[in-house]
Amino acid sequence: MSLADIIKDIDKSREEQISKINDEYSKRIEELKKSCDSRIQSIKEYYEKKKEADIKTLKKVQEDKIKIDSKSIKMEKRREIVKDALDISYYHLMNITKSKRYDSILNSMVSTAIKTLGEDCEIFASESDAKKINNAKADHKINGGIIAYSKDKKRMLDFRLNSIFENIKDDLASYFYENIEE
Structure with missing residues (x-):
């Protein structure tokens, strides 16, 4: 075998080995590429599902917060309405002294006091009311009604x-509260 043939055989063997190595690494690179693509796809799917779940959770949290805020606003409004209704009721009760029925109400109070505490009970009323009641004493702290x-x-x-x-x-x-419509 001549030197040229030996070099040719070496070159051929080298080319075959290079080709074999190229084929082997091409397969490995392709496998790695497929594996990476698969992992990338898996990660994308995971984060897409996670994003959807997070959006649902966030939406639910926001809806719950809105419901709670809405209930709080309704409760506060109901409190305001009840407070206003109580204020109006108090105003009307305190101004009953100016009504035509007040003398009758006052007499009923006095009668109840006498029946409950006896004829000799001591009755206190506002200055103007004391003038309407026999033997009543005036008390400037009383705005309406009596104390016996x-x-x-x-x-x-x-x-x-x-x-x-x-x-x-x-x-x-x-x-x-019971009669406020929601």
């Missing part, structure tokens, strides 16, 4: 208009 004490001062009836209102205020508020 038994002779021994152990029992008392408080029919002052502001006391009556305080006694029924919670029931009135409950009534108003």
Whole structure:
């Protein structure tokens, strides 16, 4: 074999090995490329699903927050309405002294006090009301209604208009809350 043939065989063998290595690494590169593409696709799908789930969660959180805010606003509005209704009720009760029926109401208070505490009970009323009631004493702290004490001062009836209102205020508020349309 001549030197040229040996060089030719070496070149041929080298070319075959290079081709074999190229083929082998081309396959590996192709496999890696497919593997990377598959992983990229998998990651894209994962993050797409995660994004959709996050959007749903965020949307749900926002909807819940809106519902809570809406309920808070409604409750605050209801509180305002009830407060206004109580203020109006108080105003009308305190101004009942100017009505035609007030003398009848006052007489009913006095009768109840006498029946409950006895004929000798002590009755206090506003200055103008005391003039309308036999043996009543004027008390500048009373704006309407009466306060009565038994002779021994152990029992008392408080029919002052502001006391009556305080006694029924919670029931009135409950009534108003129950009857406010949402």
